Amino acid sequence: MRGANLQNLSYICPMTTDTPDIPSQTPLKGMDLIKDESLRLPDSPGVYRMMGEAGEVLYVGKAKSLKKRVTQYAQGRFHTQRIAHMVHLTRSMEFVTTKTETEALLLEINFIKSLKPRFNVLLRDDKTFPEILIRRDHASPQIRKHRGAHTIKGDYFGPFASAWAVNRTVNSLQKAFLLRSCTDSVFESRTRPCMLHQIKRCAAPCVDLIAPKDYSALVEEAHDFLSGKSRLVQKRLSNEMSQAAEDLDYERAAWLRDRLRALSAVSQDQSINPNTVEEADVFALFSEGGQACVQVFFFRAGQNWGNRAYFPRVDRQDEDEDILDAFLGQFYDAQPVPRLILTSHMAPNHALLAEAFSLKSGRKVEIAMPKRGEKLDLVHHALTNAREALGRRMAESSAQGKLLAAVAETFELDGPPERIEVYDNSHIMGTNAVGGMIVAGPDGFMKSQYRKFNIKDTELVPGDDYGMMREVLRRRFARMVKEEGEGTPTPRPDLVLIDGGAGQLAEAIAVLAELGVEDVALVGVAKGPDRDAGLERFFLPGKTPRMLEPKSPILYYLQRLRDEAHRFAIGTHRAKRAAEMIKNPLDEIEGIGPGRKRALLHAFGSAKGVSRAEVAELEKVDGVSGPLAQRIYDYFRRG
Numbered sequence: 093m094r095g096a097n098l099q100n101l102s103y104i105c106p107m108t109t110d111t112p113d114i115p116s117q118t119p120l121k122g123m124d125l126i127k128d129e130s131l132r133l134p135d136s137p138g139v140y141r142m143m144g145e146a147g148e149v150l151y152v153g154k155a156k157s158l159k160k161r162v163t164q165y166a167q168g169r170f171h172t173q174r175i176a177h178m179v180h181l182t183r184s185m186e187f188v189t190t191k192t193e194t195e196a197l198l199l200e201i202n203f204i205k206s207l208k209p210r211f212n213v214l215l216r217d218d219k220t221f222p223e224i225l226i227r228r229d230h231a232s233p234q235i236r237k238h239r240g241a242h243t244i245k246g247d248y249f250g251p252f253a254s255a256w257a258v259n260r261t262v263n264s265l266q267k268a269f270l271l272r273s274c275t276d277s278v279f280e281s282r283t284r285p286c287m288l289h290q291i292k293r294c295a296a297p298c299v300d301l302i303a304p305k306d307y308s309a310l311v312e313e314a315h316d317f318l319s320g321k322s323r324l325v326q327k328r329l330s331n332e333m334s335q336a337a338e339d340l341d342y343e344r345a346a347w348l349r350d351r352l353r354a355l356s357a358v359s360q361d362q363s364i365n366p367n368t369v370e371e372a373d374v375f376a377l378f379s380e381g382g383q384a385c386v387q388v389f390f391f392r393a394g395q396n397w398g399n400r401a402y403f404p405r406v407d408r409q410d411e412d413e414d415i416l417d418a419f420l421g422q423f424y425d426a427q428p429v430p431r432l433i434l435t436s437h438m439a440p441n442h443a444l445l446a447e448a449f450s451l452k453s454g455r456k457v458e459i460a461m462p463k464r465g466e467k468l469d470l471v472h473h474a475l476t477n478a479r480e481a482l483g484r485r486m487a488e489s490s491a492q493g494k495l496l497a498a499v500a501e502t503f504e505l506d507g508p509p510e511r512i513e514v515y516d517n518s519h520i521m522g523t524n525a526v527g528g529m530i531v532a533g534p535d536g537f538m539k540s541q542y543r544k545f546n547i548k549d550t551e552l553v554p555g556d557d558y559g560m561m562r563e564v565l566r567r568r569f570a571r572m573v574k575e576e577g578e579g580t581p582t583p584r585p586d587l588v589l590i591d592g593g594a595g596q597l598a599e600a601i602a603v604l605a606e607l608g609v610e611d612v613a614l615v616g617v618a619k620g621p622d623r624d625a626g627l628e629r630f631f632l633p634g635k636t637p638r639m640l641e642p643k644s645p646i647l648y649y650l651q652r653l654r655d656e657a658h659r660f661a662i663g664t665h666r667a668k669r670a671a672e673m674i675k676n677p678l679d680e681i682e683g684i685g686p687g688r689k690r691a692l693l694h695a696f697g698s699a700k701g702v703s704r705a706e707v708a709e710l711e712k713v714d715g716v717s718g719p720l721a722q723r724i725y726d727y728f729r730r731g
Contacts, residue, residue, distance in 0.1 A: 119183075121182065121183050122179055122180050122181075122182055123165070123166060123168060123179055123180075125182060125183070125184070125185070126162060126165045126166045126179065126182060126185065127166035129162060129185050129187075130159060130162040130163045130165075130166050133158045133159040133162055133187065134158060134159060134189060135157050135158075135159045135160070136157065136158060136189050136190075137154070137155065137156055137157070137158070137189065137190050137191070137192055137193045137195070137196045138154070138155060138158040138187055138188055138189040138190050138196055139152065139153070139154050139155075139187070139188045139190070139196050139199045139200050139203060140152075140153055140154075140155065140158060140161070140162060140185060140186070140187050140188075141185065141186045141187075141203065141207075141209075142178065142179075142182045142185055142211075143182065143183060143184045143185065143186070144181050144182070144183055144210075145181070145183050147184075148210070149203075149207045149209045149210075150178055150181055150182060150209055150210050150211050151178055151209050151210070151211040151212055152200055152203040152204050152207060152209050152212055153200065154193070154196040154197050154199070154200035155193075155196065156193045156196075158187055158189065162185075165179055172407075172409040173409070174211065174407050174409050175211075178211045193444060194444060194447050194448050194451065197421065197441065197444055197445070197448050198448055200421070201421045201422055201425050202425075204418075204421075204422060205422060205425055211407075212418065213404055213405065213406050213407075213410060213414070213415050213418035213419065214404060214405040214422075215402065215404050215418075215419055215422040215423060216402075216403070216404060216405055220239055220240060220251075220426050220427065221239070221250060221251030221252060221253065221390075221427065222237050222238065222239045222250065222251065222252050222254070222255050222257075222258040223237075223238045223239070223248050223249060223250025223251055223252065223258070224236075224237065224238070224248070224249040224250060224252070224258060224261065224262060224265075224318065225237070225238035225244065225246050225247070225248055225249075226246050226247045226249075226271075226311065226314060226315060226318075227244060227245070227246040228245045228246040228247065229244065229245040229246065230276060230279075231304065232272060232279065232297040232298070232304070232307055233246070233271065233272075233311045234271070234272050234273060234274070234275075234276075234279075235262060235265060235266065235269075235271040235272070235273055235314065236262070236273055237255065237258045237259065237262060238250075239255075247315055247318075248428075249318040249319075249392065249393070250390075250392065250397065250428075251390055251392075251397065251427065251428065252390070252397045252398050253388075253390060253397065253398025253399050253400045254398060254400070257397065257398045263293075265314055265317070265318075266288070266293040266294065267292065267293055267350065267351065268314075268317075268351045268352075269310045269311070269313055269314040269317075269351070270292070270293065270294055270295035270302075270310055271294070271295070271310060271311060271314055272288075272294050272295075272297060272298065273288070273294070274286070274288075274294075274298070276694065277690075277693045277694065277697075277698075279297075279298045280298075280693075280694055280697055281697035281698055281701075282298040282299055283299065284299060285298075285299055285301060286298075289301070292347075292350065295307055295310060313325055313328075317393075318393055319393055321393075326352060329348055329351055329352050330352060332348055333345050333348035333349055333352065336348060367394075367466065368465070368466045368467070369391050369394070369432070369466065369467060369470065370391075370392075370393065370394050371391065371392055371393070371430045371431050371432065372391045372430055372431070372432040372433065372434055372467075372470075373388060373389070373390055373391070373430050373432075373433050373434070374388070374389040374391065374434045374435075374470050374471055374474045375387070375388055375416065375419070375420065375433065375434070375435045375436065375474070376435075376436040376471055376472075376474035376475035376477070376478045377412050377415060377416045377419075377435075377436055377437055377475075377478060378475060378478040378479045378482055379406070379410075379412055379415065379482075380482060380486070381408075381486065382406070382407070382408035383403065383406070383482060383485070383486060383489075384403065384404060384406045384410075384412075384415055384482070385401055385402070385403055385478045385479075385481045385482035385485065386401070386402045386403075386404060386415075386416065386419050386478065387399060387400075387401050387402075387474045387475070387477045387478035387481060388400050388401075388402065388423075388474075389470065389473075389474050391470075392430075399474070399477065401477070401478065401481040402419070402423075403482075403485060403535075404418075404419055412437050413437045413438060413439060413440055414440065416435060416436075416437050416439050417439035417440050417441050417442075417445070420433070420435075420439060420445055420459075421441075421445060421448075424449060424452070428453070429449045429452055429453040429457055430457070431455065431456070431457060431458065432457075432458050432460065433446075433449075433457065433458065433459045433460070434460055434461070434462055434467055434470060434471055435459065435460070435461050435471070436461070436471050436474070436475050436478075437461065438461045439459065442459040443459075445459060446458060446459045488536070489534060489535070492534055492535070492536065493508065493534060495645060495646065495649045496508035496509055496534060498645070498646045499512075499587070499646060499649070499650070502630075502640070502646055503587065503613060503615055503630075503632065504632075505586065505587065505613055508534075509533070509585075509586035509587040509613075510533055510534065510586055511531060511532075511533050511538075511583055511584070511585045511586055511587075512531065512532045512533065512585065512586065512587045512588075512589065512653065513529055513530070513531055513568075513585040513587070513588050513589070514529070514530050514531075514532070514588075514589040514591070514653050514654060514656070514657040515527065515528070515529050515561065515564060515565065515588070515589070515590055515591065515657065516528050516591040516654075516657040516658050516660070516661040517547075517557055517560045517561060517564070517591075517661060518658075518661040518662050518664065518665035519547075519554075519555065519560070519665060520665075520669070523554070523669075524665055524668045524669045525546075525547035525552075525554075525560055525665075526544055526545060526546055526547060526661060526664045526665045526668055527544070527545035527547065527560055527561070527563070527564035527661065528542070528543075528544055528545070528657055528660040528661030528664055529542065529543045529544075529545070529564070529568060529657075530542050530653070530656050530657045530660050531583075531585075532653055532656075537656060541583065542660060543568070544660075544661075544664045545563070545564045545567060545568075546668070547560050547563060547564075548563070549563050557592070557596070558595055558596065558599050561590065561592065561596050561599050561600065562599045562602075562603055565599070565600055565603040565604070566603050566606075566607070569603065569604060569607050569609050570607055572584060572609075573607050573608065573609065584612070585612055586612070586613065587612075587613045587615065588600065588612055588613065588614050588615070589615050589616075589617055589650070589653060589654065589657075590614065590615070590616045590617065591617055591654060591657060591658065592616050592617070592618060593616055593618035593629065593631055593637075594616065594618075594631050594637075596616050597614060597615075597616035597631045597633065600614050600616070601614060601633055614632075614633060615630055615631065615632055616630070616631035616632075617629075617630060617631075617650065617654050618630075618631065618637075627639070627642075628640075628647070628650075628651070628654075630650075676689070676699050677699050677703075677727075677728075678692060678693075678699055678702065678724075680727075681723060681724055681727050682723065683720050683723065684720075684724070687715060688713075688715045688716060688720075691713050691714050691715055691716070692710075692713055692716070692724075695712075695713045702724065702728070703728040705724075705725075706725070707721045707722055707725045708721075710724055710725060
C-alpha cells in the first residue's frame with residue numbers, strides 16, 4: 093500500500109546456478125529451480141517473485157510461510173494450466189521476508205502496482221478520485237475540488253466518481269452556502285465584489301460584505317451538510333424561511349428558498365441514497381468469457397456519490413473471489429479507505445485485507461458480504477451495473493476487433509494491431525510548437541499512454557513541420573530502443589500513423605531506419621483536397637498511395653484516430669500558449685521561488701503591485717532580503 097511503513101524486511105538472495113568448477117552444468121529452470129529454492133527458504137511470512145528468461149517479473153505472491161507456499165509449486169499439482177505455464181517459464185526467483193503476513197500483503201501490493209507482472213490480476217486504472225475540500229488555512233475558508241494527497245489543512249469529503257460530479261456538487265453548494273471558490277491571491281486583491289456575488293453564489297467575504305462570524309456559520313452549515321447532517325441543515329433553513337415569511341421579510345425568505353432548492357438539487361442528483369449506510373464502498377464483480385467487470389459505488393454522508401466500472405486484467409481460469417481479493421488490495425493502494433466495504437464475493441484474504449486497511453486508515457475497517465436487507469440491495473444494484481457494463485464492453489470489443497482486423501488487412505499487417513500510435517504537431521507560425529502522440533488498441537483509446545513533446549530543437553526553422561515530426565519520432569523511438577537495451581519492458585507499437593503525406597512519411601522512415609527499428613509499420617494520412625473528410629490518401633512505404641471507400645467503417649475509424657491526435661495536439665498547444673500569456677514576471681527573477689512569489693503577491697496583490705513597490709517596502713516581505721529586494725526593484729525598472 094503506497095506509503096506503508098514496512099519494517100524488518102530481509103532479502104533472500106536466490107541461488108546462483110552457474111558453478112565455476114563445472115562450466116557445462118545446465119542452469120535449473122521451471123519446477124526444478126523452484127524445488128531447489130524451496131530447500132533454503134524459512135518458515136516465515138514474505139513475498140516471492142518469479143522471473144522469466146529476460147529477467148521480467150512473471151508473478152508476485154505473498155505467503156504466511158514462504159517455504160510451504162513455494163514447496164506447493166514444486167509438487168506439480170497445479171489448479172490451472174495458467175499456473176503450470178507460469179512455472180514452466182520461471183528461470184529465477186527472489187524472496188523478501190517480513191515480520192507479519194500483513195506486511196507481506198502490503199509489500200505484495202506495492203510490487204504488483206510497480207512491476208505489473210504478467211500472471212497477476214492487474215488493476216489497469218488506478219487514478220485517484222476527486223474530492224471536495226473546505227480549506228481551513230485561511231480566515232475565510234474556500235470550497236473547491238481537490239485531487240491527490242491531503243497536504244492542505246481542511247475538511248475533505250469524497251471520493252466522488254468523477255470530476256463532473258464534484259463540479260456539479262460544488263456549484264450547488266456555492267448557491268446554497270455562498271462560500272468563496274477564488275484563490276487566495278484573487279481574494280486578497282479584490283476591491284469590489286466579483287461576478288459570483290452578483291449571481292448569488294458567493295457572500296463576498298473578500299470585501300467584508302458579510303461579517304466573519306456569519307461567514308463561519310455558513311462554513312459550518314456546509315460542513316454539516318457534507319458530513320451527513322443534510323436533513324438537519326435543510327430543516328433549519330426551512331424553519332428560518334418560514335420565520336422570515338411570518339416577519340414579512342420576503343427578500344430573506346426568497347434567499348433562503350433559493351438555498352433550499354440548491355440543497356435539494358444535490359440530494360436529488362444522488363440516486364439510491366441508503367437509509368442505513370452512512371459511509372461505505374460497494375464492490376460487485378461479474379465475469380464472463382475471460383473478462384471481468386468490478387463496479388464500485390461510493391456512499392458518503394448517507395448519499396450516493398457516484399460509481400465507476402473497472403475492467404481488471406484477468407485470466408479465464410481465475411476465480412471470482414481471487415479476482416476481487418487482488419482488486420481490493422490494489423484499489424486502496426491510492427484511495428482513502430471507508431469504515432465499511434461491502435462485496436458481492438467474500439475475498440479469501442478479507443480478514444488480512446481488513447487488518448491492512450485498518451493500519452493504513454488508523455481506524456477499524458470492516459469487509460463484509462451482506463446476506464439481507466438494504467446492504468444486500470446495494471450489492472445487487474452494483475452487480476446489475478457490473479453485468480450491464482461488461483456486456484457493453486464485450487459488444488464494443490467485438491466490433492473493435494473486427495475494425496482492427498480490417499485495418500490489418502488494409503495495411504497488410506501480420507495481424508490485428510494491439511497498439512496503434514498516432515502523431516500530430518501543432519503551432520502558430522512556429523511559436524509554442526508541440527507534438528502529440530495518442531495511443532489506441534483493442535480497448536479503445538489508451539489515454540494514460542498519451543504523450544506530449546515540447547519541441548526543443550532551437551535550430552529548427554519556425555513552422556518546419558518535417559523537422560518537428562523528425563524530433564518527436566526520434567525522441568519517442570530512441571527512448572524505446574534504450575529501454576529495450578536495458579531490459580526494461582517498454583510498449584512497442586504495431587502500427588504508427590503520421591498526420592501528413594509522402595514528406596512526413598519519408599521523415600518517419602528515415603528516423604526509424606537511423607535507430608534500427610525495422611518491424612514497425614508506418615502509414616502517412618494526408619488530408620483530401622480542401623481538407624475534405626472522406627478523401628484522405630494513405631501513404632505506405634514503397635507503395636502507391638491509396639484511398640478507402642468514402643463510407644467505409646475502416647475510414648471512419650482511422651478518421652477518429654487522426655481527429656483524436658489533432659485534438660490532443662491542439663489542446664496541448666493551447667495550454668502551452670495560455671501558460672505563456674499569463675506567465676508572471678516574478679518567475680523570471682533569480683531567487684524567487686513559489687514561497688517568496690506567494691508572499692509577494694499576498695503583500696502587494698499582484699505583480700503590478702510588486703513592480704510599483706520601493707525597496708524598503710519589498711524588504712518588509714517575509715523571505716525577501718535587502719539584495720533580493722534591490723534585484724526585484726531593478727528588474728521592473730531596467731527599461
